[in-house]
Amino acid sequence: PEWSSPAFQQLSGVTQTCATKTVGWDNVAYFCYPFTLEMFFTQGDESEDSLPQWPVLYFEVLSLDFWQRYRVEGYGSLVLPASPGLHVLTIRTWRPVELGTVAELRRFFIGGSPELEDITYVRIPSTFKGERLSRFGFRTETTGSVTFRLYCLQQSKAFLETSALRQRMQSVLDRLGGFSQQSSVYSVLEAFQRARRRMHEARESLPQDLISTSASIV
Numbered sequence: 001p002e003w004s005s006p007a008f009q010q011l012s013g014v015t016q017t018c019a020t021k022t023v024g025w026d027n028v029a030y031f032c033y034p035f036t037l038e039m040f041f042t043q044g045d046e047s048e049d050s051l052p053q054w055p056v057l058y059f060e061v062l063s064l065d066f067w068q069r070y071r072v073e074g075y076g077s078l079v080l081p082a083s084p085g086l087h088v089l090t091i092r093t094w095r096p097v098e099l100g101t102v103a104e105l106r107r108f109f110i111g112g113s114p115e116l117e118d119i120t121y122v123r124i125p126s127t128f129k130g131e132r133l134s135r136f137g138f139r140t141e142t143t144g145s146v147t148f149r150l151y152c153l154q155q156s157k158a159f160l161e162t163s164a165l166r167q168r169m170q171s172v173l174d175r176l177g178g179f180s181q182q183s184s185v186y187s188v189l190e191a192f193q194r195a196r197r198r199m200h201e202a203r204e205s206l207p208q209d210l211i212s213t214s215a216s217i218v
Contacts, residue, residue, distance in 0.1 A: 069111025074143040077122045087150045094140045
């Protein structure tokens with residue numbers, strides 16, 4: 001409820017059809033389907049006990065055979081990572097099944113299989129209002145897994161304020177360092193001026209004949 005997306009943001013999509021290849025004992029399909037999602041979080045309750053619920057990505061895997069028959073191969077859900085960076089997540093999938101062998105024969109020869117009317121039933125249905133969710137009598141079987149490679153990027157005003165504070169501290173340190181360097185240069189110049197004045201005073205205190213003799217020798 002605390003998340004929103006731009007009006008032009010597409011929140012659903014369909015991948016291309018991909019042929020599978022045999023890897024070991026499994027049939028693997030490399031979809032390599034890129035998608036981009038942009039979400040905005042607005043915190044309503046700022047109490048310490050309230051934790052933000054991160055968005056959930058629901059997915060459904062379908063198969064298409066030579067006779068153009070579709071079958072549901074699995075459902076799954078993925079909670080988007082809360083930390084930025086690269087995340088590679090493998091999610092197990094399952095599909096609903098019917099009791100008896102007639103349904104499996106129909107699935108094999110004719111195609112088609114039981115489907116979820118609401119895909120949010122994979123986790124918590126969007127229409128559910130209660131404390132306990134019972135799935136008693138709902139028969140499923142595991143089917144496979146889907147691997148996601150997610151690149152997450154986060155932006156926040158808190159990050160900006162922290163970086164601005166860090167920049168201000170760095171600028172203060174730079175100015176202090178500049179002041180220290182400047183003061184050291186000034187001290188060197190003052191020492192040089194004092195040495196120069198002492199040298200002039202010492203030269204003026206010498207006899208004139210000694211100064212002329214040394215000048216002729218030079």
